[in-house]
Amino acid sequence: MKALLSKQVGPPESLELTELPDPVAGPGEVVIAVKAAGTNFPDALIIEDKYQFKPERPFAPGGEIAGIVESVGEGVTRVKVGDRVIGSIGWGGYAEKVKAPADRTSPIPEGMPFDEASAFVLTYGTSYYALKDRGALKAGETVLVLGAAGGVGVAAIELAKAMGAKVVGAVSTEEKAAFAKSVGADETVIYPASGMSKQQGKDLAEAFKKATGGGADIVYDAVGGDYCEPALRAMNWEGRYLVIGFPAGIPTPPLNLTLLKSSSIVGVFWGAAVARDPKGHAANMQELFKLYADGKIKPRISARFPLAEGGKAIRALMDRTATGKLVVTME
DSSP: OEEEEBOSSOOGGGOEEEEOOOOOOOTTEEEEEEEEEEEOHHHHHHTTTOSSOOOOSSBOOOOEEEEEEEEEOTTOOSOOTTOEEEEEOSSOOSBSEEEEEGGGEEEOOTTOOHHHHHTTHHHHHHHHIIIIIISOOOTTOEEEEETTTBHHHHHHHHHHHHTTOEEEEEESSHHHHHHHHHTTOSEEEEOOSSOOOHHHHHHHHHHHHHHHTSOEEEEEESSOGGGHHHHHHTEEEEEEEEEOOOTTOOOOOOTHHHHHHTOEEEEOOHHHHHHHOHHHHHHHHHHHHHHHHTTSOOOOEEEEEEGGGHHHHHHHHHTTOOOBEEEEEOO
């Protein structure tokens, strides 16, 4: 089989397409013939040894896949050969075949194509856990989404709307603003694409307040960096600031802002939450599949890349040029 491997710490351009022996399923494992692999920001971090997990090299990035079960190991009853499955595997998905624990797979809902299935679990799982479990979002509240045109940002917009919230999408370009509105954002704010002066930060806070109608009950921050403080300044009393990721850098917010609004900064580590509460995760996924079947959520795939060009998908995420989801396909 072919796999796109990280053999050394480096950027996406350092990944190498390599021939490897086919994997063999051990006890409790399955081998999946991969049809599509979603691209997510952890893929950019893991190849540069900046992620929470550091697998032994060589390894393939790609923590989210969709494909067909090709073989099962001893004791596996959860799935069978021929089943269409989604796999949340951490890494290894940029390959024609992958071995994974059977309990990290779930059936693909009827009618969901492989590319959408590979772009579903991480983004919607993260955003639903964030808004529902960590943010306790209530109908009628206002959500400000930073990075609203990215994969998790789009999921946050759709889910917040499905949960009855007003949503303001914050993005870096007019094109991304139009995209955010097309997936459900009620209002949009365009922020500078890179570092801001102190005055720009104050202006952005005022823009956030105006767009949210006075303040946000929840800030969904998938960007970090200089955008954190203006968003904190634009929060309502007892607002919840959800920390999702840091493609613009890890911020150092002045904590007096949380005191003034009696607001909370809330960490969102979806991967660890899945491991600690698998039953809660399973329940969330069933609710998400129902929302998909009802047409309320749908992965917006803006580009597909062949396996040999998987590094280009990761590069687009790192450069923050992508909208929606990027998928690597094996066919």
